[in-house]
Amino acid sequence: MTGRRSGLTIAAAIIVAISVLVTAMLTVALITNYQHLGRLAKVVHLVNREYLEPVPFSTLVDGAMKGIVGSLNDPYSSYLDADQYKQLFEQIQGSFTGIGVYVSKRDVNKLVVVSPIKGGPAERAGLRAGDVIVKVDGVDVAELDVDVAVSKIKGPEGSEVQLTIFREGGQGFQEFTIVREEVHIPVVTAELAEQDKRIGIIQISQFNKIAASEVDRALTRFQQEGVKGIVLDLRDNPGGELESSVDIASHFIPTGPVVHIVDRSDGTETAYSTRDYIGLPLVILINGGSASASEIVAGAVKDNGTGTLVGTKTFGKGIVQMVMQLDGGAALKLTTAKYLTPHENDIHKLGIEPDVEVEIANRTDAHYLVEKQDENEDVQLIKALEIIQGKIQ
Template sequence: MGMYYYYRPGRWGRWLAVLGLVVFLVIVVFGGMLASNYKHLGTLLEVIHLVRTRYLEPVNATTLVDGAIRGLVKSLNDPYSVYLDPGEYARLQEQIRGSFGGLGILVGIKEDQLTVMRAYEGTPAYRKGIRQGDVIVRIDGRDARGMDLDTAVSLMRGPVGTEVKLTITRKGAPQPWDVNLVREEISVPTVEGRMIPGKGIGYISLTQFTEKTPDELESTITRLKKEGMRAVLLDLRNNPGGELRSAVKVAGYFIPRGPVVYIQYRSGREETYSSEGKNLNLPLVVLINRASASAAEILAGAVKDTGSGILVGEKTFGKGIVQTVYELDNSAALKLTTARYLTPARHDINKKGIVPDVVVEQEPQAQVDLQLERAIQILESRMARAA
């Protein structure tokens, strides 16, 4: 998922961008020191002309421009910098907001079949009886076998109030059946919390960081406090990151007032994002693994550097860079790497990751969650010493 800002240029900002492009082209064409770039520009124009006039099939000009933009960004050799067409950008916005017009199911590809991994309670799919393990074989009459996941998700999402028909098969059912569903505003929770029975430990899982995560966390903490929470087990495993400001707000519940992260730009400019100091002041253990990335690493790094808790698990992914999302005039966007971040102790973790205080390896298909068990042991020991 990554970690990003949003940049929305106003009307004057767009005109300035266009003006800047014109000036750049003038310099490229007429600047003697940039003769090689002039030759490359001429080659580009020649290729566009040949494709437009000689290619076997007609090609839309928009397709060529989009392809040129994608190629330009791809030349950076940065997997996090990408051109997002209008559809891709809309899905990214939904992901960051944490809500979208949909059916309320999480789907995945299992044994080459589009499979329901989870149906969220209270959603259209849940009310219609769709459940985990169901296989979707058609979407509005379109064969879903062999369909890629992004296409399937885009077909099932859409404007609130519109209809979609799914054809479902289920193990043990005699034949497929159709389910007609009306899309609703779906908010997928990013925070789950429960008490570990008989321990006084509140288990809180953060699956990603969206704009709604801080409010969800506050509600979860309030509820767990009422249920007797005396220590916190924060699970950031498999959390791919998300919105920067959301991660900073979340960090405020677990670390004292002070820097959460430093953002450094190419120009040398630096920004500091700080905690407001809502620290719970409870024994804290944070679970991390190889798939804890980006904004999740910001939170884990802040906890470790401030000594606010103990990290348990495996070394994190190691994504210490930030992307800015620039809106473009055609409803598309450019997601571009624009900065790196440092932890409160000014550690650069990019391509390095964060090493936990207590290393516990976990096999993906293991029946026992060794990392969770070790975290509980550590919290019980700390709680006993504080008693």
Template sequence: MQESRWKEYLRNFGWVVAIASLLFTVIVGGFIVTNLDHVGRLGRVLQLIQSDYLEDVPVDTLIDGATKGIVDSLGDPYSAYMNAQENAELMQQIEGKFGGVGIILSLKDPQKLVVLRPIKNTPAAKAGLQPGDVIVKIDEVDAATIDQEKAVSLMRGDPGTQVTLVVYRESIKKSVTVPITREHITVPTVEGMPLPGNPDIAYIGISQFSSNSAYELNEVLTGMNISKYKGVILDLRYNHGGELESAVGVSSYFVQPGPIVYIVEKDGNTITKASEGNYLGIPFVVLVNEESASAAEIVSGAIRDRGTGTLVGVKTFGKGIVQTIYQLDKGTSVKLTTAKYLTPNKIDIHKKGIEPDVAVELKEGEEATLSPTTSEFDTQLREALKVLRQQL
């Protein structure tokens, strides 16, 4: 009996070693050496699953589960292990191109999947999804059992395929079933126009910071001939952030040469990200709100600390940490929080947010007029225009 158990153990020893090797890639070797009991416990559990568990489980599934468990144990909502599909979708998101339905989810309540807004001219917008809709089911998956990253993964897919959403709509006090056919989604992150009714004021809206946002901003400014405008309103409301380098590139148009953000690593090493020297040098106001986060706060913090513009709105979200994506084998990756960032005045805004220079809230039930097409502006945009006019 004992000999049989040892033979079974030896048969599984090869892939147990593979699991241990994986652990060596994500945990410092010295840590493992001092925690051999824990590694032995993991090896024993893996061996028992292979030898005694009723069902056959693919080794890849166990490796994914073990890796995900390690990252989840950090208790950090911004760190995550991504399988090949999730990793590919994240890379598409960073590039601003993916197959999906075209929904931006709210950050306000992490326990709910609330539609912040459907993206213009996407399947979600065409299907009639509305800001404030609460997604309760994605196909047959109960939305209450998954996080936002998983929800996004489920809604994305090959163009031409269908996903069915069940949403609760507060305005009619009932749930609505919405079948949506996925399409190629290319999200322009920057748009610019003369502010309706104010031809001497440029309105620039940035929805997120993809790898192309700084380039898009330059194209928009050039196309508008920005020099003919007396002032700019930069709208960063509901901008959940994105790529660090993109935020630095965008900030360079609104901050004079000098520091934009300090990146403080685990060992205390500090990296300074500075302006690329594209400063516009014209008066401007920045609109922010409680969902302006991460890279949007890098831009806002740089403008506030450097004194080049005025922030109008409400306190920002408060995400002052930086994630790094490490590519692993077989198309997988791990996203880890690796640093925090400080504003030019070396202020840590994590879980604190950035207070605007001029505080103004939307009225109850009022929606932000993002990319306005008429001069019927929301309360915050009206105040931003008033503040800007006072500076001209």
């Protein structure tokens, strides 16, 4: 009995020691945080009182919030003021005033053109996917948050913006002066292949709110027309909404998950599953401008073996952002999760390799502009049609 009491006493002492240690650690953390908050308040006070020029308090607070998000060192997270959030919302809805180009941060200090919008001023001026935007109107944008850089590229209709870009392949630095205009974002185009009317071609430019319903209509029409195979063109598609990509991918894989979403540090995982599988032979066209939601679709099809990926390696963006609206019209865009393919492959910064690699002529880099061209000249589409024809004959 004495030994048992001794053991209980030791256990109780250990528990008390652990409790004291945890309490001490929490106390230190609280003191440290209070010290930092006090330091922040003092900086705001000193700037407000001592800085040469008067600064509105709201400007200081906005700067503090941008600094907080900037400290994450995540090119996809940002604090959006009211104007920036309005621009983002307009783009999601399908139109905005600018030059018509999707950009992203390849790394923290490199603003890369993911893809120009078909028919937009950037495409007409000659910008290509893979171009690195170095300066906007003479201002270096390498260190800027991506949304701040985008706000500098956008502007009033009819105004000009000058871009300094760096282009790989030995072409070096180039200057572009582009007139801003209202850009309407084409979402989905669907047509029968000129070479073989049994094959339907669906091109998706981005996964916005209306993309899934437009793909639904296209597939219904193709089924009525007796289509026997599908080419899904995701080249230069920079992504968009998670739900839209899941809805569209669901048509092309029979059972199981489309994508796994893994939330922050606790590792909570959510699987989005399929619906409405159409069961037709499928080829997906991809390239270095295929990013994010495009990679969800391509990764789901590749893992399930229900289609063939043709083209070049995708961009490699395997993380998910949420846009959380704040008061005053501002918003916080924050990376909240990463996504994994159905086989739980992490493609972030890696991309997805095609099953059949087909390069564009005279280009060695992974990114290139897919120009609207005759079906007989598009070597990637030609290969896609050959693969589909081999499956339906």
